[in-house]
Amino acid sequence: MGVNDIKEAGRSAADTVRKYIEDVAELRVETQTVTPGSDEAPKLAARTTLRLDGDNTTVVPVTAVGGKLEVDAGLHALHMQHVQTAIEYRTRVLEALRELLRGR
Amino acid sequence: MSGLTERVHTIVDALAGDAVGDDERLGGLARLLAQARGEVDLEFGVAGNEGPLARMRREWSEFRARALGELEARCWVGDGRLRTRVGWTGDLQLVLGPGVGADERASHVRSLRAEFERQARRLEVLTAVAVAARRIAGLLAGPGAAMVSALPVAFACVREAHARGEGGGVPWE
Numbered sequence: 001m002g003v004n005d006i007k008e009a010g011r012s013a014a015d016t017v018r019k020y021i022e023d024v025a026e027l028r029v030e031t032q033t034v035t036p037g038s039d040e041a042p043k044l045a046a047r048t049t050l051r052l053d054g055d056n057t058t059v060v061p062v063t064a065v066g067g068k069l070e071v072d073a074g075l076h077a078l079h080m081q082h083v084q085t086a087i088e089y090r091t092r093v094l095e096a097l098r099e100l101l102r103g104r
Numbered sequence: 105m106s107g108l109t110e111r112v113h114t115i116v117d118a119l120a121g122d123a124v125g126d127d128e129r130l131g132g133l134a135r136l137l138a139q140a141r142g143e144v145d146l147e148f149g150v151a152g153n154e155g156p157l158a159r160m161r162r163e164w165s166e167f168r169a170r171a172l173g174e175l176e177a178r179c180w181v182g183d184g185r186l187r188t189r190v191g192w193t194g195d196l197q198l199v200l201g202p203g204v205g206a207d208e209r210a211s212h213v214r215s216l217r218a219e220f221e222r223q224a225r226r227l228e229v230l231t232a233v234a235v236a237a238r239r240i241a242g243l244l245a246g247p248g249a250a251m252v253s254a255l256p257v258a259f260a261c262v263r264e265a266h267a268r269g270e271g272g273g274v275p276w277e
Binding site: 023024027028029030031032033034035036042045074075078079081082085086087088089090092093096099100 | 106109185188192193194195196197198199200201202209213216217220223224227228230231234235
């Protein structure tokens with residue numbers, strides 16, 4: 001392996017790590033609804049975005065019922081279960097990255 | 105620190121301290137390390153077969169390509185009116201149709217957790233290789249190529265650590 005190959009390998013590894021860190025900086029969970037037998041594309045129904053800097057947003061659908069806004073409880077519950085599961089997994093991803101950066 | 109990474113550190117400690125004793129498998133890793141250091145001649149195989157270090161380099165190269173490909177590929181859990189697309193960073197895209205009952209939902213979430221468990225395990229293996237490679241690179245005398253040379257030896261150490269913890273098998277599966 002020549003010097004240029006080594007430099008290229010190092011640059012490639014650094015780019016890969018940088019990309020991974022950028023990828024884990026934001027966690028996005030989306031819920032879409034579909035109508036069976038329809039050709040329509042799935043419709044976005046709920047979205048939660050969690051950022052490492054603490055900037056978190058959740059958008060959920062509501063329906064006006066008797067002058068009140070109500071959330072679709074079933075959809076919301078499943079969406080939030082997904083969010084919780086994703087958060088637990090993301091914690092393990094961050095632990096792995098911390099392990100990589102830790103000296104021994 | 106995961107159990108796998110702890111076992112990897114124990115193995116690298118033994119290699120670094122030249123304390124492999126009469127452990128044959130540690131001895132094999134020590135020989136690989138010595139070959140990567142250039143302290144001993146490469147062992148060429150007979151009848152066209154590759155030697156241990158060349159084989160480990162090839163197996164690491166194959167594993168790396170497969171591992172990174174599988175980790176980055178998004179997969180679907182479930183199908184039809186209840187399915188979720190899963191990314192390695194944890195991003196999810198749930199597609200939900202009408203008439204999905206509570207049991208189906210609960211089962212789907214369990215499947216999702218199982219997929220995340222598999223992904224986390226894969227990430228743990230890759231992390232253990234990288235951590236081991238960083239330490240082994242420090243044991244190699246070469247210049248900038250140390251990390252590149254260390255990775256196949258690190259991969260061998262992780263496989264051994266996995267075998268010692270799990271009793272065999274392939275760490276990725």
